[in-house]
Amino acid sequence: MVKASPRALAAVAILAILALVPLLTAIIGQPFYLTIVARIMIFGLAALGLNLILGYGGMVSFGHAMYLGIGAYAVAILTFHGISSGWVHLAVALAIGVTVAILVGSVCLRTSGMAFIMITLAFAQMFFFLAVSLKQYGGDDGLSIPARSDFGFVDLGNATLLYYTIYVVLLATLHGAWHLIHSRFGMVLRGCKSNERRMISLGVPALRYKLTAYVISAQVCVIAGLLLANLTRFCSPAYMQWQVSGELIVMAVLGGMGTLLGPVAGAATLLLIEEVLSSLNLGLPWGIDAFIRDHWMAPLGLFIVLVVLTLKQGVYGHLAAARSGSA
Amino acid sequence: MTAGLLLTQTLNGVQLGVLLFLLSAGLTLVFGIMNFVNLTHGSLYMMGAYFAAAAYNASDSFLVAGLVGIPATIVLGLLVERIALSTLYTRDHLDQVLATFGLILFFNEVVRIVWGPSSIYMNVPSTLSGTIDLFGLPYPAYRFAIIGVGLVVALALYLLIHRSRIGMLIRASASNPAMAGALGVNIKLLNALVFGLGAGLAGLAGLMAGPIMSVQPGMGEPILILTLVVIVTGGIGSIRGAFYGALMVGIVDTMGRAFLPTLLREVFERSIAQAAGPAIASMLIYLLMASVLALRPQGLFPVKYG
Numbered sequence: 001m002v003k004a005s006p007r008a009l010a011a012v013a014i015l016a017i018l019a020l021v022p023l024l025t026a027i028i029g030q031p032f033y034l035t036i037v038a039r040i041m042i043f044g045l046a047a048l049g050l051n052l053i054l055g056y057g058g059m060v061s062f063g064h065a066m067y068l069g070i071g072a073y074a075v076a077i078l079t080f081h082g083i084s085s086g087w088v089h090l091a092v093a094l095a096i097g098v099t100v101a102i103l104v105g106s107v108c109l110r111t112s113g114m115a116f117i118m119i120t121l122a123f124a125q126m127f128f129f130l131a132v133s134l135k136q137y138g139g140d141d142g143l144s145i146p147a148r149s150d151f152g153f154v155d156l157g158n159a160t161l162l163y164y165t166i167y168v169v170l171l172a173t174l175h176g177a178w179h180l181i182h183s184r185f186g187m188v189l190r191g192c193k194s195n196e197r198r199m200i201s202l203g204v205p206a207l208r209y210k211l212t213a214y215v216i217s218a219q220v221c222v223i224a225g226l227l228l229a230n231l232t233r234f235c236s237p238a239y240m241q242w243q244v245s246g247e248l249i250v251m252a253v254l255g256g257m258g259t260l261l262g263p264v265a266g267a268a269t270l271l272l273i274e275e276v277l278s279s280l281n282l283g284l285p286w287g288i289d290a291f292i293r294d295h296w297m298a299p300l301g302l303f304i305v306l307v308v309l310t311l312k313q314g315v316y317g318h319l320a321a322a323r324s325g326s327a
Numbered sequence: 328m329t330a331g332l333l334l335t336q337t338l339n340g341v342q343l344g345v346l347l348f349l350l351s352a353g354l355t356l357v358f359g360i361m362n363f364v365n366l367t368h369g370s371l372y373m374m375g376a377y378f379a380a381a382a383y384n385a386s387d388s389f390l391v392a393g394l395v396g397i398p399a400t401i402v403l404g405l406l407v408e409r410i411a412l413s414t415l416y417t418r419d420h421l422d423q424v425l426a427t428f429g430l431i432l433f434f435n436e437v438v439r440i441v442w443g444p445s446s447i448y449m450n451v452p453s454t455l456s457g458t459i460d461l462f463g464l465p466y467p468a469y470r471f472a473i474i475g476v477g478l479v480v481a482l483a484l485y486l487l488i489h490r491s492r493i494g495m496l497i498r499a500s501a502s503n504p505a506m507a508g509a510l511g512v513n514i515k516l517l518n519a520l521v522f523g524l525g526a527g528l529a530g531l532a533g534l535m536a537g538p539i540m541s542v543q544p545g546m547g548e549p550i551l552i553l554t555l556v557v558i559v560t561g562g563i564g565s566i567r568g569a570f571y572g573a574l575m576v577g578i579v580d581t582m583g584r585a586f587l588p589t590l591l592r593e594v595f596e597r598s599i600a601q602a603a604g605p606a607i608a609s610m611l612i613y614l615l616m617a618s619v620l621a622l623r624p625q626g627l628f629p630v631k632y633g
């Protein structure tokens with residue numbers, strides 16, 4: 001690792017706090033918060049996966065909720081048919097995830113820029129409607145999952161163990177992503193972001209690298225989906241709604257795309273804002289509390305617009321400028 | 328499957344296609360000319376439908392609904408463009424996606440605050456409430472009117488973009504905005520004009536869709552995504568592409584939903600057909616888009632000026 005910069009210290013602090021959350025919630029006797037933080041970690045994981053291609057590869061995928069859904073549906077459908085082994089869930093989810101990502105990725109990556117955004121969105125929508133039309137698996141209403149995935153040595157039925165499983169997966173993914181980004185592969189990917197034509201002229205098969213990055217990023221979301229289904233013990237097409245893809249982008253950008261832990265921080269920020277707004281109880285006059293509770297999407301939407309508008313080159317540009325200014 | 332049913336479903340497909348064209352035309356201009364990803368277009372359509380429905384319920388006149396709904400949508404579009412979006416033209420696509428995504432959330436909630444969460448209704452105007460006899464087959468006159476309006480708009484847009492001075496300037500600034508600006512064209516005004524035109528078309532689509540689709544919060548997004556499919560299939564920035572793309576998507580989607588389950592039943596067992604039919608039908612247009620892109624990444628009618 002690099003020498004202990006303030007950012008590295010902050011990262012260690014965040015991860016240490018996350019490790020202590022089950023203890024804290026047990027002390028204050030509010031197990032509900034454990035679920036919220038677990039949810040934050042899962043969406044942080046998904047945003048981290050998206051960020052691999054968004055932040056480091058410059059590919060704005062507006063359809064990563066699709067992979068979240070594939071992971072969740074793998075658990076739900078297999079459990080529905082009586083297959084409870086977590087390893088089977090994982091294997092099937094990843095097998096389908098890789099196949100879909102290769103097929104969808106190779107069509108989407110034929111385009112770039114604006115068209116790429118729209119096509120990824122359209123494909124995600126296609127899988128959303130596919131999930132809605134699966135009438136035997138609940139269709140629009142989704143289906144509940146009677147028991148969590150059975151991984152043998154660790155009992156996910158226990159909320160604390162589930163929490164730490166998610167935590168360990170997040171740590172492992174962070175570790176893997178760090179090595180990936182700092183490897184030759186990561187260099188090529190970042191090279192493609194800043195100037196793809198130059199990379200091609202250097203003899204790099206850019207498309208193959210981008211596709212590989214897309215597939216890896218999708219699999220992180222598949223795993224996040226698998227964990228999400230286990231956390232909520234429920235799966236519905238709503239997991240693949242296009243708003244979820246949008247929120248994943250917001251998370252990645254909010255926390256700073258140039259950092260690995262940024263998306264996790266972004267997920268925490270966004271989900272906490274949602275949580276606070278939708279359960280606001282400050283005792284404000286004229287029923288403002290209730291009004292915001294009912295219509296929390298409006299302030300959230302404005303917040304997103306303001307964040308983008310006020311930071312001159314977007315959040316990322318702001319961070320990059322601050323970094324080069326301090327260096 | 329009778330010939331009459333086939334004809335009815337074809338007309339339904341054309342009608343959906345024409346509605347999609349009204350939206351795609353405005354959106355593709357904004358995409359192609361300002362290089363701007365405008366996801367709020369679906370929200371403008373929704374606001375147009377709400378303005379029209381509100382005006383209709385207040386006055387009981389479809390004409391008033393149109394006279395209020397469309398200008399109100401244009402004004403709203405121009406306001407949004409001036410206040411929020413115009414500063415984003417020079418930013419990268421990611422910022423544009425984020426800001427317009429935030430605006431979608433905002434507008435959906437505004438509608439819920441003002442008009443409530445349930446859908447509101449708007450009747451078909453009385454002069455068009457009947458049916459037209461088509462080779463002995465009754466077809467709703469209002470749906471015919473939608474097709475007619477769409478075709479007139481398509482023709483008018485073609486004349487505007489390809490045969491008028493304004494259209495020439497629009498095409499010039501699409502192919503090279505800096506050069507057009509240097510030659511004395513007011514790019515800022517032109518952008519606002521194009522955005523207003525797009526908003527007006529979205530308002531018109533909202534007005535026309537009001538009586539046949541339910542006017543409810545979030546009604547803009549499903550159709551926005553169909554519109555994106557149309558634009559990508561047709562070629563970004565091309566009005567011609569938007570027209571043919573919209574008709575193709577409209578017909579394929581409608582026909583797929585109407586006939587695919589029955590067709591599958593001929594080949595497969597009943598249970599399989601019943602499960603797979605609706606699933607494949609809902610995926611059909613995306614498969615169409617994927618195959619078009621696999622063969623022609625630029626879309627069917629790529630813009631060639633430049």
